């Protein structure tokens with residue numbers, strides 16, 4: 401049984417081919433983004449202990465790798481899709497027939513036992529957001545698909561227990577990659593994606609005696625390497641004397657085991673079977 405102040409997270413998939421995160425706190429269950437076929441997410445949820453029913457599906461933005469399965473999953477699970485006005489209208493075709501609820505960016509709202517606030521991130525979508533989610537005293541921040549780490553993001557990372565952060569590319573690998581220039585420029589732009597070095601700076605800013613784990617997500621399979629992303633962030637933390645923070649990089653288009661945290665206890669992985677090292 402989960403204690404009241406508890407958090408369970410599983411990054412079901414992360415990368416340019418699709419993103420979905422399962423998160424449970426205080427008995428309330430969310431899926432954040434459904435950027436892969438709904439049946440894949442449903443199957444992954446079914447493989448987790450007590451992962452259903454899902455109370456709501458949250459969307460960060462309308463890009464396919466975050467939203468394409470949301471309508472079908474919503475109808476299959478009977479869970480509403482929650483998003484802001486811009487994302488709901490941009491994803492209207494995908495969400496056709498699904499129950500939808502609107503939240504306002506910057507205005508906190510509740511889903512069951514969870515307190516949620518969407519905050520704006522710089523990315524080339526209509527109204528892209530990250531999420532700050534609290535389960536009692538436990539706080540998690542989700543920030544993927546952002547071209548730059550602005551002051552708002554930095555301020556929001558302070559005091560979080562878990563940080564789920566984009567580390568999309570290594571600058572050197574991107575510069576020699578076969579990507580066409582227009583795509584490289586899109587990734588590099590202030591509304592594109594976050595580099596390993598930028599993620600490391602965010603992690604250092606976020607580090608406090610509360611921060612337990614940094615999950616690095618949305619890694620490029622061409623312009624990044626899983627150990628490189630992890631080491632870049634871990635070394636930056638170590639240089640600042642913050643080596644206790646655990647850094648986990650999710651393989652491009654890969655998954656993570658279920659992560660569990662109860663207030664006042666050490667975090668643990670309860671389903672380590674699908675954990676694979678490196679690349």
Ligand SMILES: [Zn+2]
Nearest residue numbers: 463523525545
């Ligand atoms: Zn995007």
Ligand SMILES: [Zn+2]
Nearest residue numbers: 463465466545
């Ligand atoms: Zn994306």
